[in-house]
Amino acid sequence: MSTMKALVMPEIGRTAVVDKPIPEPGPDEVVVKTTHSLICTSDLHTVKGALPVENGVTLGHESVGLVHAIGSNVTGFHEGQRVAINAVIPCFRCRNCQSGFPGQCQGALGGYRYTAQQDGNLAEYFVVPFAVGNLAPIPDSVSSEAAVYACDMLSTGFMGAEHCYLKLGDTAAVFAQGAVGLSATIGLTLLGASRIFAVESIPERQQLSRTFGATDIIDFTQGDPVEQIMAATGGEGVDAAIEAFGFPQTWEACLRVTKPGGRVSNIGYHGEVTAPLQVPLDAFGLGMADKSIHSGICPGGNDRMQRIFALLETGRFDPTLMTTHTFSFDDVEKGFSMMEQKMDGIIKPLIVF
Amino acid sequence: MSTMKALVMPEIGRTAVVDKPIPEPGPDEVVVKTTHSLICTSDLHTVKGALPVENGVTLGHESVGLVHAIGSNVTGFHEGQRVAINAVIPCFRCRNCQSGFPGQCQGALGGYRYTAQQDGNLAEYFVVPFAVGNLAPIPDSVSSEAAVYACDMLSTGFMGAEHCYLKLGDTAAVFAQGAVGLSATIGLTLLGASRIFAVESIPERQQLSRTFGATDIIDFTQGDPVEQIMAATGGEGVDAAIEAFGFPQTWEACLRVTKPGGRVSNIGYHGEVTAPLQVPLDAFGLGMADKSIHSGICPGGNDRMQRIFALLETGRFDPTLMTTHTFSFDDVEKGFSMMEQKMDGIIKPLIVF
């Protein structure tokens, strides 16, 4: 068997499952046989043309699997080992990496390689570059179905919470409770937030949000969420707000619901609306309210992955609750289109190979 | 009723309940009618002579109650309001306070006023100095029995965890699971530790430790705890270790179980053994292992108290599980002596007025 199936974007607006050669690892690489993947809304954005990628590139960046072939310079892994790889794959050697910004490896967003710079991993086999620093063994006690959430959702969501720079007992709001917003809610709970406002209107997501630690659900169909949060806090607002939706209104809402001294943490992907984001001067105290705004890309590397696995091992939270649907890879396009149309309360579809 | 009962130390080695005048508040002070107190091991140390205090001083620094009388410069409180006060009471105006070390108010350990600088609060009434920045209203949803843990145990324990400077998913060890060590375990759980090793031999405390988030119990009667932790981590050690016992052996163990780059966080009160603490050169990498050692006193002020109350309101943990015994104030000396003799599995005795 020297060919494999891969989900590709033949051209903007279309997906297809095609045959590609099974890749061979370079000296610093490992090839993984995929067992489980998640479809990401970023893949949907890519197919819509948000990212300039080559026609025919394989999609996907959230996959786990088994070690298939190991490059000559890579030690510490064995064939058949259960492994995961983050969506962001830093070289860890360039100055941006050494300076503390590995996601910006060799340039802006440069750590994001799958689909953007090379074939992604919604395929039966995929290449892991810079494997020594990036390939992560999955502990026996962590299921692959849970581990696959570490590739992007949990790592990005937790970064959203980390960028809130919480003091113990700080309050926070998260705008939108899709998979990354829900993961941010888990992150806030893990990092010592007290009251957590989750802005969401879909009942299933509201319920899951409570399970993950939200104390207050704000349904934006019942009134302006900024007003609701301000009213619930006696006009004070929250210490930090996470933008997990990617739209100008939620961005601005984050600035409005934060107290003086508050932090706005962006994890939303602002690829749908191209106008500049706006910072309203009243909410920003004319530049003097001691507010800060933080942004970032999914933190990669196998240390990050193993930290998340260690947290999964504690059993404090269960990310597989976000898996609303499961498809075999034969049906990956169906999962893709359900996600695009937000059908049937879908949060995150799991693809099983 | 112009006199009240107070637990005092008439001389080193003795306690007594005596009558004292009910205090009047100065302009910046509030007088509180005590409803609930906890006895602290520090009180035991004080009676043993560890702290140079005046004979006859009232003991105690962990109490909550009702506002009884309000000084002329204090606004925002009303008589009968349920309130708490931290064991440490900074002025918040001196340079140490402004520099970020309010516990060191006006000098080393200067924020520690009760017993050390003025009458403590194991009495029917007590004075709250610098009330505007220190008196904390207790939310309706937080019981006084829980709130009283914020005065010292939770605030100190949480500081122990804060001084671990955890990255998400870091591992930690806590040496001893008395009330402050258990509180540190809660703190580690709140702040994103993954694996938490709790060193403790008493079964009831081990059980409580698990409830509060410890993943691994290390029973030091079953072998050297350093060796046990190193074995359990494949020889790597932990990212941070909390000294919550106050003895040279546990201090040194903290240095030995931490990885290169690790943090040692001291919350133990080292008043029993007067020899200098030792930093073994091998565990310290001859000064080059990137380890750090952190210390501190219970963080005070009403912002800290209200942050802890906000966390209590989430219901994520229940400090009253540490209350193993309850006494009326008439029996306070009995509680005191049971604590001294560590009788009957006592962790923390609650005094009810």
Next chain:
Amino acid sequence: MSTMKALVMPEIGRTAVVDKPIPEPGPDEVVVKTTHSLICTSDLHTVKGALPVENGVTLGHESVGLVHAIGSNVTGFHEGQRVAINAVIPCFRCRNCQSGFPGQCQGALGGYRYTAQQDGNLAEYFVVPFAVGNLAPIPDSVSSEAAVYACDMLSTGFMGAEHCYLKLGDTAAVFAQGAVGLSATIGLTLLGASRIFAVESIPERQQLSRTFGATDIIDFTQGDPVEQIMAATGGEGVDAAIEAFGFPQTWEACLRVTKPGGRVSNIGYHGEVTAPLQVPLDAFGLGMADKSIHSGICPGGNDRMQRIFALLETGRFDPTLMTTHTFSFDDVEKGFSMMEQKMDGIIKPLIVF
């Protein structure tokens, strides 16, 4: 002598020197006899109507002088002592103060009291509220002419540099080299920046900027400053950029000249243009470039003042080089109007009483 002269704003658009009663100190206050003041561009903004203040209020917030009268609760000062007071005067007791944002005392920008909440200090005498935490003795070796720069210019400029969160050897840009921008340049030099780009077209300010540590002067009349900085850094940009002008173009330029991972530090007062500030999505990596934006108000309190005095004592920099003009208080309105019209290369006019 029971009356004094004060520079007031009788109504929007006008200033006048009028007689007012010499104030008496309240219990926590001190009254200072002014010796030296600086006029701030904020005063100009206020007179233009940017800040909703009462007609007749005294202007000014950058003054030093001699202790004249001491409130009953204030200790540690004596009549005739040379003292300074920051433009921002926190209570240091409220939750915002305790949480680390004293500039936001009791609410957004609440530490800014002079002119905004009470008479300012462009007057022969002025009141210092919360004196224990705010009145700062001036060391003998620091001249009043230098000390007066600590009240706002150096404290704000240094904050601009602090908010760059520099790692040793980071590069930075400062947009505009007025007094606060020049102070930010001093701050960057003090905090370990390597290459410092100062954007300024006026030769005298360019020269002063070099004296204060700028390594590269960017003259915006010679081409787009963003392009010039990008070209000078081989297309990489800088690690941090300080907005010290208060206009949308320079704000946006800051976002554009920073590298992935870069920090934008705002100290400009955005009171002239009321449209929201804009964050261009390309420069912001669609929210994923690991950039952060920081803002704040002049850090107040007497610890801050004494830290700046301690730095002045080292002789590493001389803020009085920014004093381009000196007026007696009789001519304060002349200084005011020269500053408004940016006449004669004026940077900062000193008022001597």
Next chain:
Amino acid sequence: MSTMKALVMPEIGRTAVVDKPIPEPGPDEVVVKTTHSLICTSDLHTVKGALPVENGVTLGHESVGLVHAIGSNVTGFHEGQRVAINAVIPCFRCRNCQSGFPGQCQGALGGYRYTAQQDGNLAEYFVVPFAVGNLAPIPDSVSSEAAVYACDMLSTGFMGAEHCYLKLGDTAAVFAQGAVGLSATIGLTLLGASRIFAVESIPERQQLSRTFGATDIIDFTQGDPVEQIMAATGGEGVDAAIEAFGFPQTWEACLRVTKPGGRVSNIGYHGEVTAPLQVPLDAFGLGMADKSIHSGICPGGNDRMQRIFALLETGRFDPTLMTTHTFSFDDVEKGFSMMEQKMDGIIKPLIVF
């Protein structure tokens, strides 16, 4: 020419210059032709037997030179290019590296490779492992004589200052003004310390210390340095103290001269006295004085090197002032023995090839 000269330790207690083959680079390596080296006191310690190294190993870890041969996986360099390499050479891929402790690469002190794990660079040619992340081009405007100080002295000294976690205007003390202590003084000046106490008795070093920013020289032959610093600060002490000597007395002095809340930063190599370091309980506030102790090894990697070069380019300080003696490589053993005997006011001998 297939052999070269190298300074080796044939056995404990002896040095010799011997012939060795010129090394060939592995795929990820570069071989450098040495032009300038510094002898380090660590080399002296090694020869005394402090470090378990193989007999015959080449000494030295502070060298710069010209690119001689480039491994097959290394890009971005060319033959003849002027380059430097830090004394510490992290892989940047292991979990310790990714976690922020690259000096502890793959284990305690693991980034320290020269002499400890492979031949050092007091030789005519030397190997640079992990070259992509570690080999640093030297800018044209930085002399090799200055650049060689970045390899260890400046990087370690600056870390000493970084570990003081200074707030602007904090005060500091440095114990001993050898080359690394002097570099720490430069670092404190670069990072915003105000008053800097330098403890040193040798007049030439005192003078250099002032040139590098020390404001107060404490001559320990004139009285206990702790008492002198306490007296000079009105009994308050300093905010941070750097141990740059490596002896128990100076370590303890650091704990004694720091204020409550103070930081002790260790850069001394404690290889001479094997007894544990001691933390006196009074100076440590029985564990409650909010003091912290920090340690570390020379920060490596080419980002660090280039940051230091960028600072050298500003001209704010001149490390070559520490070069008291210059020898050709033929006389390297003479330099070695002069350093061992601290002859002729030697601070740092430069070896020219």
